[in-house]
Amino acid sequence: MKLLNYTSTYFSIILLVLISIWAVVFYYAMFVEIYDSIDDGLEHRKMLLIARASKDLSLLDKPQFDEYLFTINRVDYNNHRIFKDTYKDSVMYMVNEEDYEPVRLLESVFKNDEEYYKIVVMTSMVEEDDQINNLLKYTILLYASLIASILLLNNLFLRRIWQPFYKILDQLKDYQLEKKDTIHYKTTKIEEFALLNESIEKLLNRAQKSYSNQKQFIENASHELQTPLAIAINKLELLFEDESLSERQAEQLQQTLENLERLTRLNRSLLLISKIENNQFPSRENVNFQDILEQIISDFSEMAAHKNLRLILDTQQKIIKNTNIDLTYILFSNLIKNAISHGQPGSVISMRLTNKNFIINNYSQTDSLQNKPIFERFHKIGDHVNSTGLGLSIAQSIAEKFGFNLEYRFLDGQHIFTVNFK
Amino acid sequence: MKILIVEDEPQMLENMSKNLEAEGFLVTGAATFAQARDRIGVYDYDCILLDINLPDGNGLELLKIIKKKGLGDGVIIVSAKDSLDDKLQGLDLGADDYLPKPFHMAELRARVKAVLRRKIFEGQDxxxxxxxxxxxxxxxxxxxxxxxxxxxxxxxxxxxxxxxxxxxxxxxxxxxxxxxxxxxxxxxxxxxxxxxxxxxxxxxxxxxxxxxxxxxxxxxxxxxx
Missing domain, CATH: 1.10.10.10 (Winged helix-like DNA-binding domain superfamily/Winged helix DNA-binding domain)
Incomplete structure (x- = not known):
């Protein structure tokens, strides 16, 4: 839910409760006031009538309500000695409305010439149900107009106020650290937003800095490792020339050498990744993918033959794309190498190159690798101890650099890697 | 056959010297830019192995000096940087080959001999x-x-x-x-x-x-x- 709608919903719920309470309170307060005023009027008329009755004795016998809306009857004193003025609600047939309508009565007892009389003064009363209806109607109207103005306010006013916030949010959505994107901050007078802008700017600068430091670190570390590795490997090689070396010693040395070589490969791959990410392969040219693939297949033919694997490339036309030739070679050779090292001996590795994509299939003992992080660094498939676990990750990085898309699928026992060109 | 190795890492220099001496080459080492510049000024070498990162200068500058003097020495750049820029720049400046560290001794021998063949036995190959x-x-x-x-x-x-x-x-x-x-x-x-x-x-x-x-x-x- 959007922030604006969220506040609007809150407001409308709070207003609904508040206005309902207000309506009830208002209703009762209004009726108290109405009764008070009507009762005052009745009292006033009662006193006027009693005063008039003392002069005009004909008024003392008026058993029916007529147009004057009062009655006076003589009553027995004993029954009414302790009578107090009482107000009552009642109904009466109204000629104009042709219906019974609520009325208000004041009953009182007064003394005239040692005789006691009961006087009832009447006046028409507000219709309560009408009043409730009215109140409900106007309350709903008030509520609706308040909600409407809140929405209007939100949409016109708040939206403008929150603009710097939405602007920065929009940019953060697509922000990529590795692309060194810059964020454009909208200057604002609102303190919180200014603080937000400032904090994000600082945060991103720090993240950017530590990201490039990290990349630089990997590159520097890899470079620094080259010389000691070279010294160690070369010293072992010199040792191998020693004729007095026993076979057992040579075996141990060989294992040490193999591990150093593995370390060298790992180091070289890390360096390659950081070079790709640091854009150190900027040159672009028209590369004939078919030529590259044929060269790779020729380079790998002995390795494939050794595993009794057949490499088959299906391609009709010349496919030329604007890429970096070295990286293109690495991209395809890593995929083919991967297929060879995991391919089931005796099976076929088939490749298809079209203008749209490059597809390579291989059979293997392993099950589907879907949902496995095969493109992640150092993720090793199976028990290939000599694998650096970086080959597919490198292929992925290169594909990304070219704007290609590298995908994996598993179908009918075959592992299928697809490079979609754009 | 005289070979000059310009390399600031003493153990690296020792390994390379031993290895090439075993092939019967006459090997001289230089650990700094200044030392290498002096040697090049005095002697002629058949092949120079050149490290790019030297404590007191850039090996590529030495390459420029060698080429300016019109010396026929074969030059192989040996670098820990394995950087494409260095490689391209080095080959542009007239280096014969580029060998990134770490390398195997056999590879070094093969490269040196290939350069010597091209330089020394021109035509007679x-x-x-x-x-x-x-x-x-x-x-x-x-x-x-x-x-x-x-x-x-x-x-x-x-x-x-x-x-x-x-x-x-x-x-x-x-x-x-x-x-x-x-x-x-x-x-x-x-x-x-x-x-x-x-x-x-x-x-x-x-x-x-x-x-x-x-x-x-x-x-x-x-x-x-």
Whole structure:
């Protein structure tokens, strides 16, 4: 839910409760006031009538309500000695409305010439149900107009106020650290937003800095490792020339050498990744993918033959794309190498190159690798101890650099890697 | 044959010197830019191995000095940086080859010999080993005047082993040399075994007086029978 709608919903719920309470309170307060005023009027008329009755004795016998809306009857004193003025609600047939309508009565007892009389003064009363209806109607109207103005306010006013916030949010959505994107901050007078802008700017600068430091670190570390590795490997090689070396010693040395070589490969791959990410392969040219693939297949033919694997490339036309030739070679050779090292001996590795994509299939003992992080660094498939676990990750990085898309699928026992060109 | 190694890392310098001295080369070392500049000014070398990162200067500057003097020395850049820029710049400035660290000794020997062949034996590019003759520019091999039919890779393997005659050529080094840098992540280099077997068969069929011997399962050594 959007922030604006969220506040609007809150407001409308709070207003609904508040206005309902207000309506009830208002209703009762209004009726108290109405009764008070009507009762005052009745009292006033009662006193006027009693005063008039003392002069005009004909008024003392008026058993029916007529147009004057009062009655006076003589009553027995004993029954009414302790009578107090009482107000009552009642109904009466109204000629104009042709219906019974609520009325208000004041009953009182007064003394005239040692005789006691009961006087009832009447006046028409507000219709309560009408009043409730009215109140409900106007309350709903008030509520609706308040909600409407809140929405209007939100949409016109708040939206403008929150603009710097939405602007920065929009940019953060697509922000990529590795692309060194810059964020454009909208200057604002609102303190919180200014603080937000400032904090994000600082945060991103720090993240950017530590990201490039990290990349630089990997590159520097890899470079620094080259010389000691070279010294160690070369010293072992010199040792191998020693004729007095026993076979057992040579075996141990060989294992040490193999591990150093593995370390060298790992180091070289890390360096390659950081070079790709640091854009150190900027040159672009028209590369004939078919030529590259044929060269790779020729380079790998002995390795494939050794595993009794057949490499088959299906391609009709010349496919030329604007890429970096070295990286293109690495991209395809890593995929083919991967297929060879995991391919089931005796099976076929088939490749298809079209203008749209490059597809390579291989059979293997392993099950589907879907949902496995095969493109992640150092993720090793199976028990290939000599694998650096970086080959597919490198292929992925290169594909990304070219704007290609590298995908994996598993179908009918075959592992299928697809490079979609754009 | 005189070789100058410009390398600031003492152990690296020692390894390379020992290795090339064993081939019968006359090796001089220089650990700094200034030292190297002085040596180049006084002596002529057949081949110079040049490290780019020196404590007191850039090896590429030395390369410029060498080329400005019009010296015919072959230059191989040896660098820990393995940077494309350095490589391209070095080759542009007239270096003959570029060798990124770490490298195998066999690779160093092969590269040095290739440079020497190009520089010293211009035109006269036939290599003779026992009863075998290798024509470098035509990439052909003859034993007792009869051509041995080799494919591209078999030829490369043979030339590499010949360059490292009587020395151990590491299996990994051989694979990287012949099958390229990109093969290096291969699971193992077992496939080389069948390659060597084929090569041996062809050599034996022509009664070659050389033999390719497997050493401890580490690599191979080409020697006289």
């Amino acid at each position: 036939e290599l003779r080993i026992a009863n075998m003759a290798i024509n470098i520019s035509n990439r052909t091999v003859f034993i007792e005047k009869k051509e041995v039919e080799l494919n591209r890779k078999e030829y490369d393997v043979l030339l590499y082993l010949v360059s490292n005659k009587d020395r151990l050529a590491n299996k990994t080094a051989l694979a990287e040399h012949v099958w390229g840098d990109h093969i290096d992540q291969a699971d193992n280099f077992d496939f080389i075994y069948s390659q060597i077997k084929n090569l041996r068969k062809k050599l034996d069929a022509h009664d070659a007086e050389i033999d390719i011997k497997a050493v401890y399962g580490i690599g191979y050594k080409l020697q006289d029978k």
